[in-house]
Amino acid sequence: MTLSTASLQCQQGPHPLRALVETILFGIETLEAVHSSHGIPYPSLDDPNQSMTALDGDEAVENATQLIVTAAAQLIATARKPIDTVQNYALGMYLTTSLGFAVEANVADILKGAGPQGLHTKEISAINGVDAVGMTRVLRHLAAHHVFKEVTPNVFANNQVSSLLAKVKSLEEIQADPSSQFEGAGRVAWIAHAADVSLKSSTALSTFVIDPKGNNAPFNIAMNETCTVWEWFKRPENSMRRTRFTEAMNGAAAHYPPELYINAVDWSGLENNDVVVDIGGGVGNVTWILAQSFPHLHYIVQDMEKVIPESKKFWSATSPEHISTGRIQIQAYDFFTPQPVKAAAVYFMRYIVHDWPDALVLKILKNIRDAAGPSSKLVLFDIVLPNACRTKISTGSTQKSASVEILPLGIQWATSLDMQMLNLFNAQERTLEEFIALGRAANWEFENLKPAKPLSAIVFSAA
Ligand SMILES: C[S@@+](CC[C@H](N)C(=O)[O-])C[C@H]1O[C@@H](n2cnc3c(N)ncnc32)[C@H](O)[C@@H]1O
Incomplete structure (x- = not known):
């Protein structure tokens, strides 16, 4: 760094990323303290068996985690070139549809027995009958977002996140009776519902918001239906979707304190x-x-x-x-x-x-x-529902304190659900x-x- 750029920085005050990093560090120190006081190691992203720990639901852990995630999202939005941010967001649907594919093709179920060394996509293909070339590309897109791990080229293993895509039933049971595949697997059912009904309906969200008159919800425009989602679920041809949704709601309860x-x-x-x-x-x-x-x-x-x-x-x-x-x-x-x-x-x-x-x-x-x-x-x-105004928070000790304006903790999930309600029901959080x-x-x-x-x-x- 030259003298002139160093003095320019001093005049401008601390780097805007630094306070966010200090906030994240504060959250990490809290997690370290709670985990070490309980003698529980922090779960590894690569470990498919550690998606839940005894500290799930612990208030201090939940708050510190939300703080880290909220500050880290702001850190990325601040550090990343704005054009990269909007372009990444614009292609967000490929994550939804890739998750839906992984559930439909039973990938996490197949990888459950493979351990950390994983399976080549040709081996996965021999079990689920899916074209290996396309599957590799979709799994790589997911692995790029920390869902699955690409262990060596074209070889994928479950990690902490992808293990949540595995159903409760065995692969044999799923293949023998696909209609009951989501039994007991509420979280997987929810993902499949999102990648099916929600994704399809969302194509009409903008049309609906621009002119909502005369339409029940984006769901109605996209699916060319006049009835509510609930009425639609009642039809015999949608019975799998209805039971899947009911399972999804069961799963939601199972993971709330x-x-x-x-x-x-x-x-x-x-x-x-x-x-x-x-x-x-x-x-x-x-x-x-x-x-x-x-x-x-x-x-x-x-x-x-x-x-x-x-x-x-x-x-x-x-x-x-x-x-x-x-x-x-x-x-x-x-x-x-x-x-x-x-x-x-x-x-x-x-x-x-x-x-x-x-x-x-x-x-x-x-x-x-x-x-x-x-x-x-x-x-x-x-x-x-909170609004998306930032509020000032101060964290840390006197030696290492940080003061930063961040979004309300958990707001991205709250607004995502608000979109989901608008999309399917013209309802709202x-x-x-x-x-x-x-x-x-x-x-x-x-x-x-x-x-x-x-x-x-x-x-x-x-x-
Ligand atoms: C989002 S789910 C919530 C289910 C449950 N309260 C839970 O939290 O697990 C909405 C529920 O409302 C039910 N429902 C929809 N329309 C209804 C109606 N007109 N009368 C009674 N229940 C209805 C659906 O069948 C579904 O079970």
């Missing part, structure tokens, strides 16, 4: 056999978590008629005793019709309100309000103010917010 639900209201303070209604509950996996911790309550899981057989299957596999004792009741119910369960202690909905536009949410909330008793509560488990206003319009009084990641509990009482 149970405290999200357990801390939402004072469940243990409710009387024996007080009724708790899980509206649009899918198979009822949030209810399942609550029923383990609060067996003194009576639960009713409501969903559309078509979902009931899947729900019965879920309960007979997980806790048949709850059904035989009547502790849990499964009920076919359309939430646009009057709520049949009157004066329940708690009505709750997870990932329902975000599926619908305001006018229809209002109908759902009013139906519940009409059935509610004076002490009924309504709990909405949903994302509370909402800010707290928007939730409160909707509740008020349906005569529900906002009581409190239990903020948590990735879902918060928004609690209302019958006004």
Whole structure:
């Protein structure tokens, strides 16, 4: 560096990347401290068996991880040439479709048994019958984004990320009965859903946003359909898509900390056999978590008629005793019709309100309000959407402190889901103010917010 450039830098203050690096370092030091205090090594990206550790869900680890990821994304956006950033983003669909391919061609399932040395794509091809040349290119694109590892040229192994694409069933079971391939594999089901229904619908997102009038959602324009996704799922030709989506929702519950639900209201303070209604509950996996911790309550899981057989299957596999004792009741119910369960202690909905536009949410909330008793509560488990304004955060000790303006932690996931809701349902994630206003319009009084990641509990009482 010449003297003149050095003095120019001094005049301009610290390099803009430095504060971000210090912030990342602060997060790393937190992770190091937590991992070493628990005697757990930090998981290696290359290790397919370490996608979860005992520290998953630990608050300090979650916060430090979010801090590192948010600051690192800003570091990349600041350091990378802007043209490279937009060009990379513009081709983002190839990641979605490549993930979809890997699931459809059972690549992670095939590599599960191969260990760290992996398999040549010709060997993978001999098992799944997929053309090796095209497969190599798609797997290389994924490996370039840390999904799979290209161990030596054309030889791929699972890593921590790609191992999440493997289903629960064995390859033989998947090949023998593809229609049940997603059973128990909710996260894989979710990826396949995203690479199919979401990706196809997203081609009409811009058209819809420019002129939304007369269309239900980008899904309707892209698929040339007038019905909702839920109605579309009911058709016999879409039964695989419907069961896959139901599995995807099961998978979502499995990886969220149970405290999200357990801390939402004072469940243990409710009387024996007080009724708790899980509206649009899918198979009822949030209810399942609550029923383990609060067996003194009576639960009713409501969903559309078509979902009931899947729900019965879920309960007979997980806790048949709850059904035989009547502790849990499964009920076919359309939430646009009057709520049949009157004066329940708690009505709750997870990932329902975000599926619908305001006018229809209002109908759902009013139906519940009409059935509610004076002490009924309504709990909405949903994302509370932040805006994308940066806020200043300070990290570190006095020797190594950093002050930097970064985006709200976790915002990229929140806005991605907001896009997903717009894309499929013309619905949305909402800010707290928007939730409160909707509740008020349906005569529900906002009581409190239990903020948590990735879902918060928004609690209302019958006004
Ligand atoms: C995003 S999923 C959420 C499922 C569940 N609450 C969970 O978090 O796992 C939306 C659910 O709403 C259900 N649903 C859609 N329309 C409905 C209606 N009109 N009445 C009742 N349930 C409905 C779907 O079948 C689906 O199970």
